[in-house]
Amino acid sequence: MAQSTVEQLDDVTIRFAGDSGDGMQLTGTQFTHTSAIFGNDISTLPDFPAEIRAPQGTLYGVSSFQLHFGSSEINTPGDAFDVLVAMNAAALKVNLSGLRSGGMVIANAEGFNRKNLRLAGYENNPLEDSTLENYKVFVVDVSRLTARALADSGLSSKEVERTKNFFALGMLYWLYGRPLEPTIRWTAEKFAKAPEIADANVLALKAGWNYGETTEIFHVRYEVEPAKLAPGRYRNISGNLALAFGIVAAGRQSGLDVFLGSYPITPASDILHFLARLKHFGVKTFQAEDEIAAVTSAIGAAFGGALAVTSTSGPGLSLKSEAIGLAVMTELPLIVIDVQRAGPSTGMPTKVEQADLFQALYGRNSEAPVIVLAPATPAECFDIAIEAARLAVRTRTPVFILSDNYVANGTEPWLLPDIETLPQIDPDFAKPGEDFAPYKRDPQTLARPWALPGTPGLEHRIGGLEKEDVSGNVSYDPLNHEKMVRLRAEKIDRLAEELPELKVEGDQDGDVLLVGWGSSYGAIREAMLRQRRIGRRVGHAHLRTLNPLPRNLGDLLQKFDHVIVPELNDGQLVNILRSKYLTPALRLTKIQGLPFREQEIEQKVNEVLSGESHDDKQESAVQSERMNGHE
Amino acid sequence: MAQSTVEQLDDVTIRFAGDSGDGMQLTGTQFTHTSAIFGNDISTLPDFPAEIRAPQGTLYGVSSFQLHFGSSEINTPGDAFDVLVAMNAAALKVNLSGLRSGGMVIANAEGFNRKNLRLAGYENNPLEDSTLENYKVFVVDVSRLTARALADSGLSSKEVERTKNFFALGMLYWLYGRPLEPTIRWTAEKFAKAPEIADANVLALKAGWNYGETTEIFHVRYEVEPAKLAPGRYRNISGNLALAFGIVAAGRQSGLDVFLGSYPITPASDILHFLARLKHFGVKTFQAEDEIAAVTSAIGAAFGGALAVTSTSGPGLSLKSEAIGLAVMTELPLIVIDVQRAGPSTGMPTKVEQADLFQALYGRNSEAPVIVLAPATPAECFDIAIEAARLAVRTRTPVFILSDNYVANGTEPWLLPDIETLPQIDPDFAKPGEDFAPYKRDPQTLARPWALPGTPGLEHRIGGLEKEDVSGNVSYDPLNHEKMVRLRAEKIDRLAEELPELKVEGDQDGDVLLVGWGSSYGAIREAMLRQRRIGRRVGHAHLRTLNPLPRNLGDLLQKFDHVIVPELNDGQLVNILRSKYLTPALRLTKIQGLPFREQEIEQKVNEVLSGESHDDKQESAVQSERMNGHE
């Protein structure tokens, strides 16, 4: 048995990378799951190619899964990673730049044969030349070792080859002292119908572990203690799944049947897939012929009294613009989920961006205000979905949920809520015999009545033409129009009075306030924490509600010398803050299809506090070279 | 012959109002035309019901035409009018509130019979009770007088009845000393094939004139001297027609064939109608199955080397959002005309609003910047169309023209340009044998080459996925994406360097700068002129280019104590100015489906200068009552 020292670490970031066919997503998920059960806090970042099955060994066929686990609070999947598991040459090539200097490369020898090197565009084998001289390199003949371990399994060599990711997983489990049981259990369940496959995977897993234990290749093992998580039951959850669960929960809490009208689009399709499986909750999903039918069918369902939802990504949202205007005009509750991806146009469908805020707020003809919410983390999607339903029903207005590819596919441990504690949602349908007019508003919320077809005596007609106040009749009256435009806005503005005030995390006044929204939460929070550790007075204000803005936001902005707004776009929220509060908020933009790294935010804070940075449209996390036509 | 005094007036505003079937649009157009030939400056405002043929005598069937003519510069169709010609009771009811106190009502007696009074909702005849006590009222039995004049015409009584608007016109001609010849000429041409109808109309016109001349009903005649217009040849032109002409002119100046892909929608359809008649200019119009096909067909035509245009109004623009993103990404020249109307949703299709600015700028997924222009007056549409084509071709980027219902259907005298003086537009197609790459940019403009199918050796592929710089290959590279996003924006921002600086009209510094855009030009200018007359130091900066903003705009804003931005929306440009320049620009909003009255702007200036007004989202030209649910 190898003599290895044990080193204590606070947190570790690992990136598993290999060919699309190498099972890296599964490997990462298993490591995540096991570490969660072990008690670490975790954050993950899957990244896979746009192609369904890219040819083996190519650079664009590389699939990777990054996870960051630790014994204290984990906010991001990690900036630079500590360990890169590279199953082939292409995986190394694509990912090496993200490995921290001095980090560990665990390479699968077979993945660096001549063919693989050529496909990856390496002239020489990087495992053998100076390419990796700044890293600790461990070359393991994973394929051969797996084959040897499964020599007697009776499986075909192709099937054997498929288990090599579990060999790698086993090694990593050994290295970080993780238990094997959770994965063994999972394997047994997953392959219940093919026990020989289950066995093979377990054999490979154990072989990997034993390899670590037996050989002397690794001199150090690491320990990452459990984190101080709040007590309770946990599961890992992705944003898309949490949204689906939240929608179902909102259905329960309101007593409304869920209707989802959707058209598949990356990265939103999973919401449709998840909800389609929940018919026993009375959920009806309708895959429409296009996004326009998706949203209009939802509007029809809302008219009929359903909890109506439509889900899409940026290009699909563009198509829904006109119909959302109709929902604004007819004042029907509607939840619009936009899982943002990088654009414009088709853009980079599998990459993240937060650039649909303006589209959500303004992407319709004329003044058509909507409520806009944005989840900060995967688990928070659950609460945001319920809140969206609550506000949609309360105001009879479309509510947007601006998720994004990062929050949708990333996972984190989720403290399971007790459903008895979830908020109630009262649909407050108009009742027969009530003194009814289609646009007679609730004095408090300004909401109009929701009078369902089937209710005797409340027959009425609605539509997209301007309505007369109260009666709802078509009206071209000038003053009525102005009044109605303002009422539709006021309905939303008033919400700010009843919604909770925004709480700043970190310092409550001082040098810099970081204002963020959506999935950048973790990176911003991490940057705030680290800056405070070096003595800076930094606060973090994170907006879950982008329209209406929290009523105390203006005051909060005053309490800091500088306001910085990091966004994965060209500066959208920052423009709204500057316009509304006339405050010289600074933009920090990144438009690379990637989430923020916390260092990028820290760097901006450093620049601002050292007086190096002034607001400038060109300012960006990564300064793009001067654009002069590339002569 | 009646003895009448003659009074000199600087300007007069008349509103002709009657049933949709009464020919008020024609009457107004004729008065306009004659006054233009007479030499007055003029501005007009037609207003007609949404229904095709509303039932006779109803309030919603009233059609009206307002015109304002004068001996000095005329900027608006007039706020309150001096004369109301009311052909029936409904016309009086609908329009009376716009008549200035002491103004003149000329009423058609027959239009106030029992049936008409009932349809208009009058209990008593307003011509006989105290309703009109603050006005000068002239009741003329137009129908009977016309019938008498045409007793020998041999026409049916229905045909005779149809000429009564010309009787009214004749009276007004007499009253304001206008020549009859232009209308007589027009009638002869128009009814060349039905001379008996032409004769009847001329008879009615003369009868009206003679009625003024002979009876003693009017005691005063008015004279409005010709204005000091620049010498040259003139015609009246509406915005829609000027846009169509401008597009054709741009085709000529660029050597490109015009392609219009469009789907009918009020108030943009006339652009399609006008261009469809110009096939002998090589113009191809394609009425598509919907707006999406309209814009995508135009994108296809642009790819093929046409001067590609698509025209619509707000709801149609919503549908075009996604495809416009494609045009941004593929960097093809495209002109997008949006004739704005009141919304949201179907809204009030025949009414004006300027609320699509945000949609034009932001109504697409992700960062997809476009150039946005807005004509200030009907005639200016001609120049704006040419400029749009020039910029689209120069930058290979979509250019929006934000017209609106007011500028589209209003008319003004247009000093006909000499076409030899129009700017040249160089399509600068890529040439065979050139060192070519689809996204190799011009160092100056950053435009990519326009390489037409059919050009040997330049075969290439474009599309909506993110492109690699220069090569145009599909690319998911993070830094490339950021670079391309910024290049697409920079292309537009750079234009600001070469476009002329914005010139302020009126004072160059001082108390108040009025910043406007689009069709509010006239009202803002008039308000500026009047305020200066009472000693205020007021300037007027009018934006024809909304993206990019003029490079000197920030400086201009600094030169005034207050900046007020009047807009027919809930405050859109003002938000951009506040955000970009961090200047406390004040909003002045009006959302009534009506253009600004100059007094509304003056009032705001007065309030601001007397310290009564602070910026406030609730601020509006017409304060809407407190919205509290109408208990």
Added chain:
Amino acid sequence: MNDILAQAAAAPSNGEVKYTLKDFKSDQDVRWCPGCGDYAILAQMQKIMPDLGIPREKVVFISGIGCSSRFPYYMDTYGFHSIHGRAPALATGLKIARPDLSVWVITGDGDGLSIGGNHLIHLMRRNVDLNVLLFNNEIYGLTKGQYSPTSAAGLVTKSTPLGSLDQPFNPLSLVLGAEATFVARTMDRDLPHLNSTLRRAAEHRGTSFIEIYQNCIVFNDGVFEEFTDKSTRPDTSLYLDHGRPMLYGANKEKGIRLNGLKAESISLENGQNSIDDVTVFDEGDRAMAFVLSRMDSAPGLPRAFGVLLQEERPRYEDQLNDQVEEARRRKGNGDLQALLDSGDVWEVGSDAANS
């Protein structure tokens, strides 16, 4: 299901009420042009409603945009005047959510076949139980006279000053090709036929499609005159009746014979043909319906009116409900807590930090 919703969806409180035509007239002024064919259709709809035995509150009219699409305002039922072309999709969502309602879609040749063509054909194949009334006036009325997808080739309109270039759609052929289960044609000027066709549509379980020839007196007056005018109608119009030979003419002296795949007009007066030579109409035969729909473009043949096709096929919303029921049978009524707790769950003890 929420109580109120359940109540709304449940059997009506006033199901027994006997309605009259007037109960279906709303308080809104009807604003079509005087003489517009839309009036007649509205009147027939208001007339058949009391006889359908459906409580008024269970009836919903959904339209897009166009002159015809103002229809819902005039019916004293629930109604939704939506956006251009989208009524079939909106109605689909409503009917899926609320299968208990009787839902009518009102559309025009522009609304339904131009911008809304896709929703229409998808509705046909899905067979949601909606009744679609397409008011075909072969023109865009509301936007003042542009040609539509059903306008005759060559028609001069505002947008086609030199004549339109497109081959028009044959709406019946189109929906037959799109798997429609009920396809009919009628006209504004034949009130009894309009009336009975609407009833047939209401009875059909699945999507009913009715093309209604409707005269636009302002922009396309008289375009259907040869079929609507009583003097020419007998020779130009074939009224279909299931199981009956296809006869037409003032004295039913002419018939349609299908010669293989070709429709021919034969005379029963010239001594050569008897009624036995006339093909018997079968409303269950899609191919026959297709051939009859193509008579529109064949000179010398009459135009077919009536129900061209009626076919039973499961309704979308029923199948979806079946899936919901089946899922509930198999998995039990959804239990939210169990759903959340599914997957790989672990426990963190209150002393987790120290463990």
Added chain:
Amino acid sequence: MNDILAQAAAAPSNGEVKYTLKDFKSDQDVRWCPGCGDYAILAQMQKIMPDLGIPREKVVFISGIGCSSRFPYYMDTYGFHSIHGRAPALATGLKIARPDLSVWVITGDGDGLSIGGNHLIHLMRRNVDLNVLLFNNEIYGLTKGQYSPTSAAGLVTKSTPLGSLDQPFNPLSLVLGAEATFVARTMDRDLPHLNSTLRRAAEHRGTSFIEIYQNCIVFNDGVFEEFTDKSTRPDTSLYLDHGRPMLYGANKEKGIRLNGLKAESISLENGQNSIDDVTVFDEGDRAMAFVLSRMDSAPGLPRAFGVLLQEERPRYEDQLNDQVEEARRRKGNGDLQALLDSGDVWEVGSDAANS
């Protein structure tokens, strides 16, 4: 017309060049899944191109979004990978602006029949001279396996875990009902047939519609196997040939007889029928094409492949050009100054103010 544009549109500089297959291969890596049916279609397209006699620079491929829609990247011609469903509309604009080009539309069953259904049917009736290749794999490939409008009812997919509910479109019936002038079907696995069908489409003057059965090896593998597998193909597939009796079977021992409107399969081996009983296929007969397209859903009948319909009708772009020419003949070449000066023009003298 601008000089360069005219040059681009004029007869090609290298029209005489003899191409080989390789000239049509672009430098881009082909990124479909190994084994995807798309490869075969691409290869045939690159193969026929040299023979069409069209200069490479005159060829344009336009697609929407989907796996299939990546096609243009792989052809070394002009190409446009547009947005989901809109290729027919985009291509229409291009072809109207540039009738000199040979334009090919590549679409999928989702792209062309779901989101893009409306553009597709309108293209059919307009008869713009485009060649539409619909890669039908009865699934959404690119978005990883949801059901499509051609998926069989009951298909279990990611979005239909309990089976899809919709009646699928029959793409051939649909476009036949939408006035298509060229309708054909072929498959990825029969290369000669694919090859000849593509050629026929290229020859047709007007819109050509080809449905191509294409195997998605990942999400819907083997769905067309009974037609593509050499062992079952003879009995399941009917290859149509204009003017020839419709025979099929390994030894052409079976035939299709149209009995009135019904297609029946008859055996030529049982002594009761001869080849004269087999109906002769007529590709000019839309009703026959419709009936043959309906064999898809009739058990016991083979599926029809080949050109089901070919019909001559004026092309949209030709008619539009004719209108332009006619307008020029009548009004002369547009004179801008005259246009501006038209209408009621008046003169303001330089002394206007004093007059």
